[in-house]
Amino acid sequence: MDALLLFLICLFLLIFIRVPIFASLGLSSIALWIYEFGALEPAVFLQRTFAGLSSFTLMAIPFFMLCGELMNMAGLSKRLVVFAQNIIGWVRGGLGFTVILTSMFIAAILGSASASAAIIGMVMIPEMLARGYKHDFASALVASAGAIGPIIPPSIPLIVYGVIAQVSVTKLFIAGYIPGILMGLVFMVYTYIHARKYNYPAEKTPTLKELALSTWQALPTLMLPVIIMGGILGGFFTPTEAGVVGVLYALLIGLTLYRKELDYRLLPDIFIKAACNTAMVLMVIATATLLSWVLTLEHIPQTVSRIMLTLTDNKYIFLIVINLFLVVMGMFLDSVSGITILAPVLLPAATSLGVDPLFFGVMMAVNFSIGAITPPVGLNLYVTSSIAKIDIVSLSKAAIPFCFLIFAVLMIMTFFPGTITYLPALMR
Template sequence: MTGAILVGGLIGLVLLGMPIGFALGIIGLSLLLMLGTAPLDIVPISLFDGSNSFPLLAIPLFMLVGELMDACNLSRRLVSFAGSLVGFIRGGLAQVVVITSMFFAEISGSAVAGAAALGSVLIPEMKKKGYPEGFAAALVSVAATMAIILPPSVPMILYGVMAGVSVAKLFIAGIIPGIIVAASLMIVNYCYARKYGFDVEQNFSVSNVGKTFKEAFWALMIPVIILGGILGGIFTPTEAAAIAAVAAFIIGSVIYRELKWNMLPKMLLGAANQTAVVMIIIATSALVGWFLTSERIPQGLANSVMAVTNNPILVLAILNVFFLIVGMIMHSAAAIIMLVPILMPLVHELGIDPIHFGIIVTINLGIGQQTPPVASVLLTTCSVGNVPLVKTFKYLKVFIAVMLVILAIITYIPIISTWLPSIL
């Protein structure tokens, strides 16, 4: 009964247009008042404890890195370099979208940020070259999803905090699945290119690769710093975020000389706004989490599922369907913060690797970001590319089908996610 009130009330408030963070706070406070025995001083304590976590400090820092590099005309440098690498393939501009999205994912950690930055550059260019605008928007949107699978993924940071697992291991675990997603999208692009007769973008030239690499070199150093430091055990993901922010500032202001001091207030405000949205959700969800823990709802849920089946294969199938539905109606950050603490007892009970489960959750929510009614990444892409949403559906269903196949493969072949963290 309590769970129905919680879910129903939350969905109702969100559908009425209330921000998810405020909706969580209202629901959490209402549940405490209904309980009657809980002291109200638990409210400020939960709000503070929920957001008082060292790994969460990485979120505003990675947001700032994205703002800094976007101000340095980073997108066009990465597009040029990606074009020199894959522009000779049939449908070269579509392949450039995938490769550039990979580069940008390693910097921003946000699918929405990647879709906004790259969509404004690549969608108009694809329209000029004769690509259907619906295909262009659908591709940019789905490719941007790699930002939550590849490090430094903001949803992975949230999952690591909520599940109590290593954020660094999650980052490493996302590398191979991210590469699989990129390769799969490129195969789909090639099939579309053969069908519609898309041309190559440019002939392959070693000198052009060298020239564009030189122009994009310092931009490419940001993911090298992030991944190299974490994989090498030199610093934690949070420390990597701080170092990357300093490096991005130096690159933008000293090397590229496109970052001016008078631009800093706007960038800091942009990073603060994005961070505030996430942190309010985290703080208010902690209040709901306290109630759920005190009422032992996670344990009850685990026992209920185990009473139906204790087969990990079936349970993972059920959880995949559940997260796919949740991803359609809820922001990824809210879904992780809200649901992961509830489901972790079940995950541990069945012996599912929490790192592997984290990759499953992020891919599920990445697919959800492409599907209405919420479809945050898809709507952002259509907005910046000036493409009607309905025109994307013809192509989007193919990309989503491919993502679902990848999800099934990664779900039932856990070594794809767990092998790299185990050897590093």
């Protein structure tokens, strides 16, 4: 365990001095190897670093990234906001409800926590402040609702977990719906209670004409997740091929129906941005693959598994301990990094206690969604803070209730695993 301690010290020291996460993982892995085995052959290092990227399933990541960028530039957020507001904005605190519902819609298109928070924040935070919402609450709600992004498919963290754990990405996608919807519902309950306490207004009830018009305008955007998941479930294409279909659909409607927003001259910039975002994710996966290989040679997953099993042989106590551990780790690691590093270490212990690997993957993704709204690495906090012009400390305090709400959803999932496994079981 001395080697593991050395690795953890190196990793968190590098993260603390703001070395990029992929470099922190790679350098820590090299330090661990040298400590145990001496010099590392460069060819072996390079081979193992990129071995984890040679997966057909991982090709879905750049396509879903590009699809999200295309739909974002096509102005989907404004149409979805109007649609969501007409559906539920007439309830007290209706703008808060609109933020949550729109985030759930956008999550089904982008699958990114920070992108959802950025898109919704730019549109909704000024509107909420103009209607008397507290600055810290409005900002925290946007940041927290954006955290639903990696849970509702398409989800980059679930794709990564599927590759690592050899679990069907299609079933992981299906399993993400109920937890994502639960998160949205508990956020809505809290928003309603908060709205009654501070007397936030309800928006006007839309006319049938306004409702029909907003539905018609949002329909092309709403059809994208239907086409993606419908095609996957219908067996017409794989999740990777679904990413290609999503890009083609986004290009089609963007350059025709939404051509005023999505000018063809913007396409090079969109492709470059999607490529940069994809590169960041894949570099983390590449260096984390090297780490997993070194940890396996050190028999660390087996050692951790034995230690965990000596603490308890009760599945539920084990899962509660793991949830608490992952919440802490989520403060320092983003979801892709955390899943890539910890899934190979924790999954053997979980499966030995009869935990479904499908359940465990979704549980990990929900855990790391808490990390998106907790310092010091919570990206949603920094994105929302810059948009709302609020200091990070005030925003972090306001986000605490939402962290507890997500943890409550985790406990529901833990004691009622059917919330995750029920829908995938229908596919058998």
